[in-house]
Amino acid sequence: MVTTVDKTVGGTSPDYTTWALWEADGPLVLANVEKWPSDNFSGTFVQDEALTWTSSTGTLIDTDNSTYMVIEVLTGSLANNDAISAAGSGASCDIDTPVTDSGGAIWRGLQRDVELSGSVTIDGHTTTATQYMHMDAESGASFVDQAERALFYDSANGAAITNGSDTITFSDDFCRITRLQVQVDTGAHARSSIRVNSVDTFTVDQCIVESDSDSHKSAVGCSSTSTGTQIVSNSVVVNKRTGNSRAVAIGAATAITVLCYNNIAVVPSNFTDTAGTGFGFNGTSLVTVQNCVALGYNTSYEDANIDTASYNARDDGNTDVGTGSIAVTFDDTLIKETDSTTGLDARITDASSALYGAGNTDASYPTDIFDQTRKTGTDGDMGPYDIAAAAAGGPKNPLAGPLSGPLAGPLG
Amino acid sequence: MAQVIIQTIDKISADRKTNLALYKAGDVIDVVEDSQIWTENELTNPKYRIISLPGVPKSDIVDALLEGEDPELVAEPIRRLRKIDYSQVARLGGKDRGNRQSQKDVVTPAEANSITVLKSRIAKVIG
Numbered sequence: 097m098v099t100t101v102d103k104t105v106g107g108t109s110p111d112y113t114t115w116a117l118w119e120a121d122g123p124l125v126l127a128n129v130e131k132w133p134s135d136n137f138s139g140t141f142v143q144d145e146a147l148t149w150t151s152s153t154g155t156l157i158d159t160d161n162s163t164y165m166v167i168e169v170l171t172g173s174l175a176n177n178d179a180i181s182a183a184g185s186g187a188s189c190d191i192d193t194p195v196t197d198s199g200g201a202i203w204r205g206l207q208r209d210v211e212l213s214g215s216v217t218i219d220g221h222t223t224t225a226t227q228y229m230h231m232d233a234e235s236g237a238s239f240v241d242q243a244e245r246a247l248f249y250d251s252a253n254g255a256a257i258t259n260g261s262d263t264i265t266f267s268d269d270f271c272r273i274t275r276l277q278v279q280v281d282t283g284a285h286a287r288s289s290i291r292v293n294s295v296d297t298f299t300v301d302q303c304i305v306e307s308d309s310d311s312h313k314s315a316v317g318c319s320s321t322s323t324g325t326q327i328v329s330n331s332v333v334v335n336k337r338t339g340n341s342r343a344v345a346i347g348a349a350t351a352i353t354v355l356c357y358n359n360i361a362v363v364p365s366n367f368t369d370t371a372g373t374g375f376g377f378n379g380t381s382l383v384t385v386q387n388c389v390a391l392g393y394n395t396s397y398e399d400a401n402i403d404t405a406s407y408n409a410r411d412d413g414n415t416d417v418g419t420g421s422i423a424v425t426f427d428d429t430l431i432k433e434t435d436s437t438t439g440l441d442a443r444i445t446d447a448s449s450a451l452y453g454a455g456n457t458d459a460s461y462p463t464d465i466f467d468q469t470r471k472t473g474t475d476g477d478m479g480p481y482d483i484a485a486a487a488a489g490g491p492k493n494p495l496a497g498p499l500s501g502p503l504a505g506p507l508g
Numbered sequence: 509m510a511q512v513i514i515q516t517i518d519k520i521s522a523d524r525k526t527n528l529a530l531y532k533a534g535d536v537i538d539v540v541e542d543s544q545i546w547t548e549n550e551l552t553n554p555k556y557r558i559i560s561l562p563g564v565p566k567s568d569i570v571d572a573l574l575e576g577e578d579p580e581l582v583a584e585p586i587r588r589l590r591k592i593d594y595s596q597v598a599r600l601g602g603k604d605r606g607n608r609q610s611q612k613d614v615v616t617p618a619e620a621n622s623i624t625v626l627k628s629r630i631a632k633v634i635g
Contacts (some may be wrong), residue, residue: 113547116538117513120531124521184554214538220521222527260567267529489614 097133100204101158101166103377104234106255106332111143111161115216115231115257115264117366122203123168124220126227126247129157129201130174132191134165139187141165146239149178151271156182157201160249164196165189169253197441200227201250207276209237211251215259219267220233227296230442238275247332247360247481249306262291269296269324277304286316292346297324302465304482307341308332314345315361320378322346325353329482330465332442333361335393343390347378347401354383357480359459362393364436365426370394374410377401385417389453389479391426391434407456409478420474424450443481450477509540510566513550539569586615 103111107116112118121144123129140161146152152172159165165180176193203221218229228252232238237252239245249256256277257263263280273290280289289305292298307315315333318326326346333343343361346354354377361374374390376398377383384404390396396410397417405418408484411426428434430449433441444451457476464470465480477483516535519530531537542560550556561569 111549113544113550114538114540118551120515122538124519124526143555144553144555220519220526220531222521222523222526228580250601295582 097197098199098202099166100202100226101129101202101253103158104207104451105205105207105392106210106212107237111286112205113450114212114214115207116214117203119218119229122218122221122229122475123155123157123201125130125222126203126229127200127224128170129166129194129227130198131164131166131201131268133163133178133193133196134159134189135163135188135192135231136180137161139182140184140185141182141189142185143214145182145184147180147182149174150178152178156446157203159189161187161340165191166201168201168414176469181437187244190357196454202228202230204232205259206232206234207237207255208234209255211256213258215261215263215265216268217258217262220270221268223268223270224262225270227270228272230271231264231273231276233275233366238302239304240466242471243468246439246442247443247465248334248433248436249277249304250439251277251469252278262287263289265291265293266295266298267293267455270298271295272299273299273303274299274301275303279306280308281309288314288315292316292318293323294319295324296322296323297326298322299327299456300329302467304328304332304334306336307343314344317342319456321479323350323352323508325355326381327355327357328359329355329357329461330463331359332465333359334440334442335361335363335369336436337363337369337372338369342373342376342439343393344374345376345502347376347381350380352359352381354381356385356388357458358387358455359478360389360431360442360481361393362389362431362434362440362442364440365392365434367392369450373398375402376438381415384468386461387461387476387478389424389451391424391430407454407474407478409451410469411456420454420456422450422454442479444479444483446483447478449468454478456480491503494499510539510564510569510576511542511544512539512561512569513537514557515555516557517555530543541566610613 105112136290137348141159143154145156152362153170157168178281181188232254238257238346242253258279261282263278273355278428280288289307303313328344335343363369369392372393373395374393383400383402385405389409391411392458396412407420409422409424411424432443432445453476454474456474457470464482470482515531515535516533518532521527
């Protein structure tokens with residue numbers, strides 16, 4: 097089994113105060129991580145310190161200093177009754193059996209409900225499809241956990257990361273980012289909010305990604321030397337600029353698989369885009385775009401480079417992107433708020449929206465951005481938010497969102 | 509006002525490209541505001557060193573770091589090759605040395621001015 101090593105990031109008394117420190121402590125080779133029950137603890141081990149035991153060496157990945165050790169084995173191997181010692185802290189313990197997990201690790205950071213300012217580059221870790229680096233939000237800390245909040249970058253709604261340049265750069269294979277808000281703000285070096293640099297496979301799911309960059313970079317940008325399967329799903333991507341920017345740009349010199357499901361890309365109505373693209377792809381990629389919405393861009397989709405398209409919406413004057421696709425007018429009958437000066441809200445308005453019931457829920461993506469079950473098949477809505485699902489399932493935390501209707505206003 | 513946290517020991521991989529991407533002694537891991545509250549592990553772990561730069565705005569350090577990047581090398585693992593440009597550091601001068609704090613080093617502008625890149629300066633500090 098693969099062991100998931102969770103570490104909190106930011107906020108009060110976290111394991112790491114910044115994402116860069118979390119990344120720096122990640123295992124070098126995630127497949128070499130093992131979790132063992134342990135006993136006879138003496139002293140207190142220190143995170144990431146060097147360990148030695150019978151003709152072997154390793155690095156401490158995690159422990160409760162009481163019942164278990166998670167160790168990256170650098171040389172040798174682990175076995176029952178191995179006496180582990182750390183020269184740095186002076187701590188020691190004994191390995192017990194049976195091994196809990198010997199199948200490597202997922203190194204997962206869980207951001208607290210704060211906005212962190214800074215960048216992180218994930219690089220230098222040897223990963224696999226099942227052993228990878230994962231940026232996520234702590235339970236209850238994501239905007240996802242505050243269902244029925246407006247869909248735009250707002251640190252008041254949950255864990256968020258902002259920076260003046262490439263906010264997050266993935267240079268390791270198989271990285272994932274979920275349930276976070278990511279922004280690149282204006283700055284002399286402003287580039288992508290999420291930059292994917294020559295990797296095999298990455299996943300962006302249930303994220304709000306905002307770019308305030310005018311430097312002709314993409315909010316989610318994947319370099320042309322990437323491989324594998326690149327996935328962007330259930331996400332909101334916002335370009336607050338009018339230049340030659342893209343919301344999602346994915347391409348490769350060799351054929352890769354690109355999957356875009358249930359996303360909305362928006363240039364807020366208080367900007368006039370003259371050269372940008374919502375969803376842009378390289379011609380050699382095998383691209384699927386389904387249930388997506390592109391609003392406010394000069395070009396909604398690079399149609400010629402999409403292989404399989406269906407049930408998408410656009411407002412750039414072109415007719416459609418595949419079966420079931422529609423041309424729409426970008427106004428506040430479509431989504432709740434189009435203007436970012438008063439707070440963009442990318443949720444569709446109600447059953448009168450042209451996006452309502454116009455999509456086709458894919459079986460691989462049965463839930464929406466708020467983790468709520470989508471309507472089935474062609475009853476589904478376009479974009480990341482399925483309005484009827486919200487009404488049927490209700491918010492996860494009904495006290496978290498603002499009250500409406502007869503319950504609105506102060507109590508008493 | 510800024511603090512810089514740096515790596516003090518080399519992380520090593522047998523793979524050449526991976527090794528380039530791993531933190532080495534003196535590499536800047538992160539730049540944060542003076543108000544940053546560190547964890548006990550971050551303050552005491554010998555693999556880190558925190559450099560306090562009184563009077564130096566975080567944005568100046570970040571800008572200087574970024575100007576060391578070569579955009580033509582984006583496919584390479586260059587993040588730990590970032591350097592602070594000397595001219596950027598030099599123009600930060602004129603501030604008084606602060607008190608040395610526990611687990612932290614305070615770098616004066618004069619010291620920063622005396623070296624070509626802050627990365628080298630940091631290596632001297634921890635050495």
